[in-house]
Amino acid sequence: MKEPGCPLCDGPGGVAVFEGPKFRVVRASEAGFPAFYRLVWQDHVSEFSDLAPAERRLCMEAVVQVEEALRDHLRPFKVNLAAFGNVVPHLHWHIVARFEWDSHFPAPVWAKAQREAPPDRVAAIERLLPALERDLANKFADLPGNCTGV
Amino acid sequence: MKEPGCPLCDGPGGVAVFEGPKFRVVRASEAGFPAFYRLVWQDHVSEFSDLAPAERRLCMEAVVQVEEALRDHLRPFKVNLAAFGNVVPHLHWHIVARFEWDSHFPAPVWAKAQREAPPDRVAAIERLLPALERDLANKFADLPGNCTGV
Numbered sequence: 309m310k311e312p313g314c315p316l317c318d319g320p321g322g323v324a325v326f327e328g329p330k331f332r333v334v335r336a337s338e339a340g341f342p343a344f345y346r347l348v349w350q351d352h353v354s355e356f357s358d359l360a361p362a363e364r365r366l367c368m369e370a371v372v373q374v375e376e377a378l379r380d381h382l383r384p385f386k387v388n389l390a391a392f393g394n395v396v397p398h399l400h401w402h403i404v405a406r407f408e409w410d411s412h413f414p415a416p417v418w419a420k421a422q423r424e425a426p427p428d429r430v431a432a433i434e435r436l437l438p439a440l441e442r443d444l445a446n447k448f449a450d451l452p453g454n455c456t457g458v
Numbered sequence: 459m460k461e462p463g464c465p466l467c468d469g470p471g472g473v474a475v476f477e478g479p480k481f482r483v484v485r486a487s488e489a490g491f492p493a494f495y496r497l498v499w500q501d502h503v504s505e506f507s508d509l510a511p512a513e514r515r516l517c518m519e520a521v522v523q524v525e526e527a528l529r530d531h532l533r534p535f536k537v538n539l540a541a542f543g544n545v546v547p548h549l550h551w552h553i554v555a556r557f558e559w560d561s562h563f564p565a566p567v568w569a570k571a572q573r574e575a576p577p578d579r580v581a582a583i584e585r586l587l588p589a590l591e592r593d594l595a596n597k598f599a600d601l602p603g604n605c606t607g608v
Contacts, residue, residue, distance in 0.1 A: 372507045388542045
């Protein structure tokens with residue numbers, strides 16, 4: 309179920325980390341936020357409550373896997389989760405590792421910047437991402453329901 | 459499990475809509491956003507992934523009940539879901555009905571305001587909230603797991 313003209317139907321929406329039949333995970337390119345991921349539901353649905361109960365469970369278990377990978381690999385101060393879709397009404401979850409040094413902390417990523425993120429801190433996080441993403445792709449391959457359908 | 463000094467352990471965090479053993483739902487008082495609810499986990503946990511799997515399922519089914527009540531009663535353009543906790547690291551989900559006329563649309567509620575919300579539109583939504591909240595409290599009373607423990 310694709311929607312013509314939807315950017316998340318027409319394109320990946322970021323750098324591919326994992327691609328499955330039900331959802332994909334991409335790394336967003338948001339300046340100053342090196343560990344900003346999106347879980348994109350493959351079908352074009354608008355609201356989280358448009359998913360069937362089993363799909364919702366799969367979706368959130370996948371979000372939790374991303375959150376846990378961020379926590380295990382990066383030790384962030386906090387993980388932020390959000391599903392908006394006001395501009396692109398195709399279900400996608402933002403999963404963002406937040407640090408006390410980041411440009412917007414403690415405000416949400418979508419608020420006004422409060423400072424510039426120190427480039428050395430950003431670079432230190434970026435060096436940890438390849439291992440994080442390998443780990444995540446391996447975990448998703450084992451997630452019940454993703455490869456066999458819900 | 460309460461944390462001394464935590465505002466969501468010490469107080470309700472909004473106007474009570476539903477109070478259960480595992481979570482509560484409150485209406486936030488955010489100017490220009492009449493249908494801004496929060497689902498607050500009763501125990502002081504920081505991250506969504508700190509919950510046990512059955513608790514996560516209960517939590518998100520409850521979030522979905524709020525989302526569906528907003529959709530059924532208010533017909534919003536979009537529902538926004540978010541769990542941040544950068545300032546108050548006690549798990550709580552923001553569940554917000556968004557309208558094309560609201561002060562921040564299509565940006566997230568936490569971004570810069572783009573206009574003033576028309577007071578008559580806000581008032582029209584406010585008139586629908588008592589029925590919405592009664593409906594929600596009834597639905598939660600029936601939600602498996604909430605009253606009997608997970």
